[in-house]
Amino acid sequence: MQDFASAAMVRLLVRAMAAHGLVPPPPPPGADGLAASHVPLAYKRSVVEAVLHQGGLGTLLQLAQRVDLLAGDPVHRALLGATGVPELMARWQRLEQYVHSRHQVSTTASAPGTLALRHHARPGVREAPHPTESLAVLGALLGASQALGVRGLQVEIGTSGTADRRLEPAAGRLCHRPRRTARAAGPTGCAGVNGPLDLVLGTSHQHSAHTTCPAAPAHHPPV
Numbered sequence: 001m002q003d004f005a006s007a008a009m010v011r012l013l014v015r016a017m018a019a020h021g022l023v024p025p026p027p028p029p030g031a032d033g034l035a036a037s038h039v040p041l042a043y044k045r046s047v048v049e050a051v052l053h054q055g056g057l058g059t060l061l062q063l064a065q066r067v068d069l070l071a072g073d074p075v076h077r078a079l080l081g082a083t084g085v086p087e088l089m090a091r092w093q094r095l096e097q098y099v100h101s102r103h104q105v106s107t108t109a110s111a112p113g114t115l116a117l118r119h120h121a122r123p124g125v126r127e128a129p130h131p132t133e134s135l136a137v138l139g140a141l142l143g144a145s146q147a148l149g150v151r152g153l154q155v156e157i158g159t160s161g162t163a164d165r166r167l168e169p170a171a172g173r174l175c176h177r178p179r180r181t182a183r184a185a186g187p188t189g190c191a192g193v194n195g196p197l198d199l200v201l202g203t204s205h206q207h208s209a210h211t212t213c214p215a216a217p218a219h220h221p222p223v
Helices: 007-019 041-054 057-064 074-080 085-098 131-147
Strands: 004-006 038-040 103-111 114-121 153-159 162-168 173-176 197-203
Touching (some): 004 007, 004 041, 007 041, 007 057, 007 131, 038 041, 041 057, 041 131, 057 131, 074 085, 074 131, 085 103, 085 114, 085 131, 114 131
Antiparallel strands (some): 004 038, 103 114, 114 197, 153 162, 153 197
16 A cells, blocks of 8 residues: 655645755656645655755755745645744644644653654554654744744754754754764665654754754755
8 A cells, every 4th residue: 555645745845946956856647746635655755865865964954944935835824824833833733633644743842942842653653754754844844933933943853862963944954963973874864863853942042062063055055
């Protein structure tokens, strides 16, 4: 039986690829193409792979933030109708249920200005999301948060409750703490991270740990 994914995320990535001069894979066969509510999971993953091949992890994070390219889409209206990040997360989670997503984002802890999130498989789903799929989801949440007026966002990612990598959302940079050595990323790996990702989302004044960040791809300006 063929697995499916939400078409909205795929529409976002495909439009962002075109806007940034990248070449997306041909749309899946069928009359609806990307206009349907679902696309084959294999096609979604082929789009992610195309972004990685042509730009890398930083570019994937950048492109996934381009929620402005979904303007007019029901998903865009639903997400940006939120009054803040907590309501945005609640709307995102309802959308996951609506499209029968195989994976979900759960809030594991919250405090003023900070959310701890986990992107993982739903109960009964055996396959965890690929780390790069989690990165794309994270980018979309960041882009929607910024569109709501949230500024100074910082994100740390890791596994098993340990956030060991810092993201600079605006620059599309994936940064590594000097105290850890990350393995090279494979075609569906995210700098040595495997399985469900733990995410800590907060504003810049709450995180002060030093990080060293590689430059973002020069041919893809920050969004």
